Amino acid sequence: MLLVRFHIFSLACSLALASAPAFAQEPIELKGDVKVVRIAEQGGKRVETYAEPTQVVPGDRLKFTTSYRNGSGQAVQNFVITNPLPKAVVLTEVGNFEVSVDGGKSFGKLASRTVAIPEGGTRAATVADVEQVRWTVASIAPGASGSVTYFASVR
Amino acid sequence: MKNSSAIRVALNGTVASLIFASSAAYAASVPAGTLIENTATASFDTGGPTQSINSNTVTIRVDELLDVAVASKDASAITISGSAVLSFTVTNTGNGPEAFVLTADPAVAGNGFNSTVDSLAIDTNNNGVYDAGIDTLVANGGNSPLINPDTPLTVFVLVSSPGAADGSTSQVNLLAQAVTGTGAPGTVFPGAGEGGGAAVVGNSGADDAARGSLISSAVSVSLVKTATVSDPFGGSQPVPGARIRFQIVANATGSGSINNLKISDAIPASTTYVANSLTLDSTPLTDLADSDAGVASAAGVVVTLGTTSAGATRTVTFDVKVN
Known part of the structure; x- marks a missing residue:
């Protein structure tokens, strides 16, 4: 339960910050977007910018964002967003999401995941083992929106 | 391909960033032209049965690196x-x-x-x-x-x-x-x-x-010729009847080996070759052209050494008498 509460908190934060994406008039909407991370010099500092993915090569880091909006008149409960990672990318960092390293059978924080090794036994999972990511939003009020994000690089 | 070295802090502050050099960790890159397609799915309840929706699919084509x-x-x-x-x-x-x-x-x-x-x-x-x-x-x-x-x-x-x-x-x-x-x-x-x-x-x-x-790798051969005179009177004067021993030292230096090394010398004028006096490395050689390396005649001597490795020293001697 602690885990769920944490998610509510972090998503509430992002709710306030997220720019309002344009949605069609569907009751519940889910919209995917991808940007490529570029490092730019600004005032002598290296900062990340997010560009349209017009040119993407292996090694580039991608920002996958899924925006949601409750356009219905009633609260939505147990909103679970599941995102299988495309095979051509590898997760670069953990975030406020659970991961699956077994094709979606089970989810949890990366640190709790293990994978079998050919010699027998298991080892701790790494970001490279992640096959799916999942966010849980306990409740979305009518009219509310938010977004979730993961970063992955092109293999 | 070693981008993204900047340190980032993940949204979840309890977990340190796990960024690593991107492509170096993988044996093979995604081939140029590959399409990366991402679709998210959401499931939720609104009081009734659980429903689910898909997001649009975003597609990126991988360019050639x-x-x-x-x-x-x-x-x-x-x-x-x-x-x-x-x-x-x-x-x-x-x-x-x-x-x-x-x-x-x-x-x-x-x-x-x-x-x-x-x-x-x-x-x-x-x-x-x-x-x-x-x-x-x-x-x-x-x-x-x-x-x-x-x-x-x-x-x-x-x-x-x-x-x-x-x-x-x-x-x-x-x-x-x-x-x-x-x-x-x-x-x-x-x-x-x-x-x-x-x-x-x-x-x-x-x-x-x-x-x-x-x-x-180069081999060079140096030849040093010396003469020792023994006169009939126990001295070293090149008088008629004196015997002169010529010594030729061939020294191969450098590295590798040299092929077809052959040492030849003419019998000096006013002298006569002493039959069967030819030696190679102190071993007598017959004058005839036969199985050994040496041939000698009134005109001169020839010793065929063949392939000679760097570092080798071969010594040829022969005697003449002053006429």
Whole structure:
């Protein structure tokens, strides 16, 4: 339960910050977007910018964002967003999401995941083992929106 | 390809960032032209049964990365006397089939001598060894065949020696440049990539070079001739009847070996060869042309030493009488 509460908190934060994406008039909407991370010099500092993915090569880091909006008149409960990672990318960092390293059978924080090794036994999972990511939003009020994000690089 | 070195803090502050150098961890890059498609699914309740919706699918096409790595395959300097073969690997570290302009430069700063590049060759039969007449020759400055990503190609550089001093060293630089183009990392060649996308220069600059080393092997032979006179009176005056012993010391120095070494000397005027006085390394040789190495006559002596290794010393003696 602690885990769920944490998610509510972090998503509430992002709710306030997220720019309002344009949605069609569907009751519940889910919209995917991808940007490529570029490092730019600004005032002598290296900062990340997010560009349209017009040119993407292996090694580039991608920002996958899924925006949601409750356009219905009633609260939505147990909103679970599941995102299988495309095979051509590898997760670069953990975030406020659970991961699956077994094709979606089970989810949890990366640190709790293990994978079998050919010699027998298991080892701790790494970001490279992640096959799916999942966010849980306990409740979305009518009219509310938010977004979730993961970063992955092109293999 | 070693981008994203900046430290980022994940949204979840309890977990330290797990960023690592991106592509270096993977054996093979995603091929150029691959489509990356991402779709999210959401499930939820609104009081009734659980419903689910899909997001739109976002699609990205992977462009071609131009990258190359060149390395010398030779574990140590290659010995060269007349000619030699240097071996290199050219690896397409990009993600699409690419040909590379291959240029061998024998004039490298610090060289003791500069070899001559006769040709380049591709290890067509992929056995790691240059096979004359089998491996395809490529002119210096010519193009390699298309190399698939992460597939090392062995390239030979065939060089010949100008006849440098023994032990002198030289390097030959092999440069490979992507045919599509080179430049600063990030340089874009629109539409030039595999599958119609862009070609983008990777961290190598789409070119790379490596040096192979040569060490000159040369043998030189020095001959030192001395004469010792014994006169009939117990002295050393070259009077008529005195016997003169000539000694010729052949010394091979350098490295390697020399072929067909033959020592010959004429009998001086006013002297007469003393029959059966010819020796090699203190062992008597017969005068006749037979199984031993020596032949002697009134005209002169010939000792055939054949192949002689560097470091060897051979001593020939013969006697004459002053007329």
